[in-house]
Amino acid sequence: MIKGLAPLAAGLALAVAMQLSAGPIIGPFAVKLLMDIGINVILAVSLNIVNGFTGQFSIGHAGFMAVGGYVAGCFTYYGSYLIWGAPRVQAGWLSGGDLLFVGGCLAGAAVAGAAGFVVGLPSLRLRGDYLAIVTLGFGEILRVMLQRTGDVVTSAEEVRAASWPTLATSLGGSLGFSGLPYYTDLFWVYVFVAVTLLVALRLKFSSLGRAFLSIRENEIAAEAVGVNTTRLKVRAFVLAAAFAGIAGGLFAHEVGTSLNPRELGFQKSFDIVIMVVLGGMGSVSGAVLAAIVLTLLPEALRGFSEFRMPIYALALILMMILRPQGILGLREVWELPWLRRRRS
């Protein structure tokens, strides 16, 4: 059911349909929620490749998101100045602005993937929990470095006059990168959601995915049967980082978000981790479900926002003690026993 190009085409069609119909019908707030859900789905599913499939523990996913977001933001913001003289949204579907934005997202993904390689290589060579510490440290270092960047340049003449390195370090510092054009819409979010889901599902049921799972189950045994554990762990990590970079690019250009170093810190990483853990370690559809539920839940619990984090933390501990594999475990939704029985 996930072979060939048919599912990708279906995803594209769905994205187009959402883009065309959703806005007028459900209103801007619901559209914003749907975009948030999509971005969180990309984040949770990609982190699941590392935490769920290979069983390594990364808690710096928001760091890669920040890398992607800043690179993409830099791309569209200063790119718009250079091409059109102002960082305004270029109207029209698949216009030059859209292409610049998608190019920025892909560039962000590439840089985030490269960052993932640099961070992952020293820590993934070793067994144990070093990845957790190094990713956490990476997030903090990144935050410090982003806070030290200069103010955003805000006029076409100055942008033209400035050199590339100056532009690349004028990212708004601790106030955040403001003034980014709002290119993110339902179409682009769900195109990338479709790609992410497809990659994750195809990966899971491929030989590479089996090798990932073997590392998770028993690293020594996996090595003994000829799995190059270090290389595969790094590969999974880089892939996840690249998808986080795309999510960051989408996040940066979304209406009503602010791209600042604080927003994409440890707290955000932890939100993504809890999505993966609750949904099921290694279950793609579980991660999707958890991402949807945990995006909507804070909206429902607005009155209790003070207790949100304590409740999350408690839920995490209880989950680990009572059902350590997550709600779905390794299974996908359509593999649940009670669904199977009904079908046959």
Next chain:
Amino acid sequence: MDGVAVGSLYALIALGYTMVYGILQFINFAHSDVFVLGAWISYTLAVGLGYAAADAEPSVLAAVGILLAAMAACGAAGFTIERLAYRPLRRAPRLNVLITAIGVSLLLQNVGQLKWSFGTQPQRMPSVLADRVLGSVAGVQVHLVDLIGAGTALALMLVLDRLIFHTRLGRAMRAVSHDTTVAALMGINVDAVISFTFVLGSSLAAAAGFLYAMKYPGLNQPAHATWVLLGLKAFVAAVIGGIGNVRGAMLGGILIGFIELFGAAYLSPHLRDIYVFSILILVLLVRPSGILGRAVAEKV
């Protein structure tokens, strides 16, 4: 002098990380929050004893009392955490324990931020001891607070060192850390030893919390990023010294303190967090088992 003072605090915290890692092989992420708890309990006690007033007389007795009370409270907290959150997972995969530890850490942070506990505002620790410059050695000013901090930390570390290497209980701890199953077969009560390790590590963290609050009176709210960073640096100290190695943690802590402060003083003060993590990555690349650690072949 700052290097010694801060370094010995890092060392105190690192000891808790390294002892737990030595026995249970997981990173106790909640450890840094126990340290925060120690600092905030010290603050609450100091305010409760009336030291927030401007004319309060500094007193050594009160300082020692606060220190001991904070250590006892955090020891109890450490015992509870181990009993409720970690013991049910004794046989679970390590990833699960790690996630639980992060859960406990966030629980402590956020419960600490609730209105009826410590709140979300930074507070100023009242000075329980009088600080003055005692004089200068080779152009370095020696503050009384630094001297007391480093002295207390070193004394606690010496006590710990004797405890681990010269008592029956210490021998039991080392046996459990070496091989849990064999230790249990030899008649050691493993659960009790693990509980004791947590109590010990947590009370050392509380002592570090008190000393830290003395040195840097501006206490941030419990979930503030600076605390997480402090805990991380202490963990880095444990890794650099050789995780699971008690003397390595002491060495690593003092080393980290020096690297951080000298880097801040001579290179750039804004990048002080970066030096420590660069050192971590360097150590992981060159000598993953740490300075004093031994590479252990993994058993299948």
